[in-house]
Amino acid sequence: RAADSGLVLERPGESVVTRREVTPIAPGLTMTSFERLAGPGWIRGKVLVADLDTKGLSVDYLSSGKVTTRQGVTEMARGAGAVAAINGDYFDMNASEAPLGVGVSRAGGLIHAPVEGWNQAVTIGADGLARMAQVFLEGHAALPGGREATLSGVNTYGLPADGIGLFTPAWGDATRTHVAGGSTDIAEVELRDGKVTAVRDHPGAAVPEGATVLVGREAGARTLRELKTGDQVGVGYRPRASFGEVAVAVGGYQVLVADGVAQRTGENDAGELTARTAVGFSADNRRMYLVTIDGRQADSPGINLTDLAALMRDMGAHNALNLDGGGSATMAARLPGTGSAATVSHPSDNGGERAVANGLGLFSTPGSGTTKGFGLRPAQGVDTATRVFPGLHRTVRALPHDEAYGPVTAPEPATAWSTSTAAKATVQGHGLGAVVTGREPGTAEVAVTAPGAEGAVLPLTVLGPAVRITAGAEPIALDAAGATAHLTVTGYDALGHAAPVEATDVTVTGADGVAQATTADDGTIALKALADGTSATLTLTAGALRTSVAVTVGMTEKPFTDLVDAAAWKSGNDRAPGGSLTPALGHDNAQGLRLAYDFTHSTGTRGQYAIAPEGIVLPGQPRALTMWIEGDGNGAWPRIQYRTAAGVTANLDAPMVTWTGWRKVEFPVPAGVQYPLTFQRFRLMETSAARSYTGALTLADLRVKVAPDVDLPAQPRVTDPVVLTNGTVDDRPLRVAVMSDAQFIARNPDSDIVQAARRTLRDIAAAKPELLIIDGDFVDEAAPADFALARTLLDEFDQLTGRTVPWHYVPGNHEVMGPGTIDNFKAAFGDTTQVFDVKGTRFVTLNSSLGTLRAGGFDQIATLRTALDGAAKDPSVTGLLLFEHHPTRDPLPDQGSRLGDRKEAALVEQWLADFRAGGKSAAMVTGHVGAFHAQSIDGVPHLINGNSGKGPAAEPDRGGFTGWTMLGINPAAGRVTDPYAVPDDTSAWLRAETRARADTVDLNAPATLGLLETTPVSATFTQDGERTVPVAWPVTAQWGGTGVHIGTAATAPLGTVAAYDPATRTLTGLRPGSATLSVTVGGVKAEQPLTVGSLPACTTAVRGKHSSLAITSGVTCLQGASIDGPVLVQPGAALVALDSTVAGPLSARGAGALVLSDTTVSGPVAVTATTGTTAILRSQVSGPLHLALNAGGTLLAGTTVRGPLDCTGNTPAPVGGGGLANTVNGPKSGQCAKL
Known part of the structure; x- marks a missing residue:
C-alpha cells in the first residue's frame, strides 16, 4: 500500500x-x-x-x-x-x-x-x-538493392521534410494526407507480408488489417516511387531511450x-x-x-x-x-469496493469529460472477492452528515472490499455494528446499513466488523438538542408534472452547529395534489411534481420543531413593459457624465432602449442608468427578470434596481457584458424578498479603478419568469442571544466599541453623514471603552482628502478621551473605492493587518477591502493562521476576536454584502470553529451589510455592525437602523471545556450591546392590567426624522421602572407588581398595586405608569405583629403583617394580604374577596363561597388548601402547597396564569387535579 x-x-x-x-x-x-x-x-x-x-x-x-x-x-x-x-x-x-x-x-x-x-x-x-x-524512434525500411531508408515516424501525424513514415492499422480512420504538412509532393506504398502491394500518389483509406503503409514526402516520396508492386521491403523499428x-x-x-x-x-x-x-x-x-489539478472553474x-x-x-x-x-x-x-473506475476529478469542458x-x-492483480475491509460513510454526502442531534437519526452505510480494495463477489458479510459509547449514541445495524441514534452531546464512533475482515470506524458528533430547522429560503420550482427534486432539512443547535435531519425524522404535510414526498436513498426528501400550474406550502415537522417551504410546478414568462414609453425613460449616472438614453430598435425588431455610457471620468465606482418613469410594479412573484441585451464586449456589470413591498431597495445581478451582439440575460430574484416588487432602473456599473472605457448597450424584451403564485412562508428569524435585548455590558472586564460604514466624503465636510460619524464618536468617547475598532467604510471614496477628514474626526475623538482609548482602523471596500488600491489608506493610517492582545484576548484585524482576504495579500491568510495557532498555545490568551469588513454570510435576501470568495468564507468559519473546538472562545465582527445582526456558526458568534453614518440597507425590524456596538468580554469565561455541550449561559464570554441612535422613544404599554394577565408591550424609536424602529432584537434597550421585574414572571422576586420579559415582549400582572415600566434606547427614555388588579380600596390596614385576626366587615389589607394565630374572614368582608405571614389557620366563608400575594400561611387554608375575586399568588400554604363554591373567579399561581389541594364547585374552575407554576406536595383533587 x-x-x-x-x-x-x-x-x-x-x-x-x-x-x-x-x-x-x-x-x-x-x-x-x-x-x-x-x-x-x-x-x-x-x-x-x-x-x-x-x-x-x-x-x-x-x-x-x-x-x-x-x-x-x-x-x-x-x-x-x-x-x-x-x-x-x-x-x-x-x-x-x-x-x-x-x-x-x-x-x-x-x-x-x-x-x-x-x-x-x-x-x-x-x-x-x-x-x-x-x-526517440529508431527505425528503417530495407529496400531492394541493399538500400535502407530511415523512418521518420510510426503512426506519427506530422512528418519532417523529406521524411518517410510508417502507418499500421492502429492509425485508425483519419486521413494521412495532412501528415506531409501541406506538401503536395507525397507518395504512399502499401506493404503486406514484406512485399509491396500498391504504390499511390496520394494516401488511401484506413490501413487494412495485416498491412502497413509507408508515406513519404519530397525526397522520401521520390524514394517510395521507385518501388514496384512485388518488391521486397522489410521494416523494423523500436523506441530508443538512454x-x-x-x-x-x-x-x-x-x-x-x-x-x-x-x-x-x-x-x-x-x-x-x-x-x-x-x-x-x-x-x-x-x-x-x-x-x-482542476481548472477553469470558480472554485x-x-x-x-x-x-x-x-x-x-x-x-x-x-x-x-x-x-x-x-x-x-x-x-x-x-x-x-466498487467494480470499475469512475471519474474522480472535475474536468473543465462544459460537456464533462473530454x-x-x-x-x-x-x-x-484482482483480489479474492471476499470481504477483508469496509468503507464507512453517512448516506448523505455532505460534511455535516457526520453529526446527529439527540433523539434523531443518522443512516450510515458500509461498502465491503477485498484485500485488493476491489468489489466483494462472495456472499454479503455477516456484519456486527457498535458504538464506542452508548451514552452518546446507539446503533442498530441491518447488514451493510445501520441507523445511529444520537443520545447526548459529545463525540462517538460507530464501527462495523465482520469475520475475517478489518473493521471500519466512522467518527460522529452528537450535537446539542436541535432548536430550529430550516429547508432553505428558496421556493422549490419544479418545471412540470413528473419533475423531481431533493429537499434537505437542516437542523441547528443553540450554538449554531448544523446537521441534516433525515427524511425519516420529518413529517411532510400540505403537498396533496401538488407533489409527492418520499424518502430518498440518501436520506433526503424526494419530491415529485403531480400537476402543472399548482403550488403549495409544505410544512415540515421534526419533533416539536417546524418549518415551511413553498413548492411550485411550472414556470411562465410574461412581459412587464413593452417600452412603448421608451422616450419617457430618464438617463442618470454616478461619476459618469456624458452618457445618454434613447429609444432604439431592439431584439427581433421590438422596441428597445440604447444606453450609451462614458466610464472615463473617474476611478471610483461609476454607473449609467435607465430609469423607468414612476417605477413598474412587477406581476406575480417573479423568480427572475430577463431581457435581451445587445452587448459591446466591454465587460460592464448589468444590474436591476428594485424595491420590495417592505420598502427596501436592492439590486439583481447578471454576468458582466463580455459578449457582442444580442444575448438573453437572466437576473435571478433572491429568496426571502417581500412581494410585490417594483422595477426602478437598469444600472450599468464599473467598479474597477483600473478600467476606463466608453460604450453602448441596447435593451429590449423585458420579462419576468413567474411560477404559480404561492404563499411564501416567512423565514425564521435567528435571534442570537449574544446580542442583548435588555441591559448593558458595563460590568464586563473588557469593553470594545465597534463602529463602521459612516461613508463620508471630504467634499461635503458638514453633511449629515459627517455629523452622524461625529455623534457616534462622541457617544463612544463618553462610554469609555478599552478600545475602539473602526470596522471599515469610515470614508466613502478613499481620496487623500477623505482620509484627512477621517484623521480630523479621530483627532477630535482623541481629544475627548485624552488619548486613553486606542483605536484601530480596519479597511473596507470604500477605503479603496476611488483609487482601486489600498495605497491612500496605508499612507494615512499604516498597516492594514494587525495582531495584538488586550486583557487575555487576541485581536486580529484583516483587510477585505477588495472583497476577499486573499486579494489583500496571501500573507494575511498566513497571519490569521499564525494568530490562531499562537493563541491556541498561549496560556495567557482565552479568546480571539477577528475583525474584517466583509462578513462570511449576508443575512439579507440579496446576499450581496459578504466575502466574494465563498470557499474563503467557509475557510474562515472553519478555522474559527476549529479554534473554539480546541478549547478557547472565538468571534468574528464585521460590517458592510447595512444592518445589525448576529448568528452563531459552529459555536462562534458572527456579529455584523450596522451603519454608523450612512442610512441602513435593511428593514427597521431586520436590524436596519444606525448606531454602533459595544462588545463586552469576560476573558475569565473564555475557555471552552466541551465544544458541543450547550452551556447555561452561551454568552458568558461575549455579549454585544447595540447602541442605536434614537431621537425619540415611544412606549406602548397598558395603563391597567389584571392579576396574572399577560399582554404584549411594544416600543419604537425614531431616527433621522424618517425611520421608526421597533425595540426588539437586535436593538439593545434598558428596560426598568419601579415595581416591575425585568425578566420572566417566574423569576420575579416577591413584592413585584408586574414582570416584563424582553424576550417575549410581554407584561404580566403579578399582584395588586401600582408600578412604572420604562425603556431607554440610545440614552432616550420613555415611561408608562400602570395599575395591576381592580380590587376594592382598603378600609383597614394591618401592619406589624398580631396574635389573631377576625375580619367582620370592610376590606382589610395585611401589609407586611405577621399574624401569630388564626385569621377568620366573615361573610361580606374582604381580605387582601401582601408580603405577610399567618401562623394559624386561615378560613373565609362568603367573603367579598380574598387575595393572598407573596404571603405565607403555616396552617390550613379554607376559602368557600367567595362572591368576588379569590387569588392565591406566589404564596406558601403549609396545611391543606380547600377551595369550594367560589363564584367570583379563582386564581392559583406560583404557589407552594405542602398539603393536599382540593377544589370543588368553583364557578368558573380555578386557573393559573402568568407562566407561574404551582407546586403541590400532597394529593390534588376535584377541579384542581390537573392545575
Missing part, C-alpha cells in the same frame, strides 16, 4: 491546504484529494501515489485502440480494467486527433512515435522503474522538475491558470506521483506551470513532466 506520509502539498506562508483525504485504491496505490489556497487562488487536485515495488501493481499505456480515435479516460480505464488512470499526451485536436509524443504499451510495443522535437515522455523501463526520459528498453511510454512536453530542481517555464506567474495533468518520479524511480481556476513545478517538487518528485491539461485533464479511479488521445493506466 502506497504511503501518503511525506506528501507535502503546501508551503508555510505561501499556501495552505484546507482539505485533505487519502483513499486506498489498490495495494501500493493511494489517492490523495486536496484543496489548497495560495496567492493565485484556489486549486483542487488529486494525487495518485504508486509504489512500483508493490507486487501486482503495474503501469501501462491506455488508448481507444486507434491512434486517431479519442476516448474518455474513464472509458479507457474501464475497457482495459485499470484501477486508476490519467489522461496522457497533447494531441492534434480537431484534425487527425493523433498524439504528439510517443506511445508504447506492454503488449503492443511502439504504438506511435513522437513528432519531431516532442520526445519527452513518462516511461516505465523493462527493469520496472519509472522515469522521465526522452524517447536508460535501455522501454516497456511503457506516454508523451509529455514541459519538464517541471529536473534532478530535484523545479523549473521555471517562462509563463507569466500571475496568468495561465488552467487545469493540469503531470507525472512525477522519486529519485530512485520506484514511486510515481500522478497529479491532476479552482487552475495552476500555472511554475507553481505546478514547485508543487511536484514539494510532494517528493525528483523529476516531473507536464502532460496535456485544460479540458483534457482527467483522473479516474476505482474507489474501494475524449483524449491516450492515457496512463494503473493495474492491480
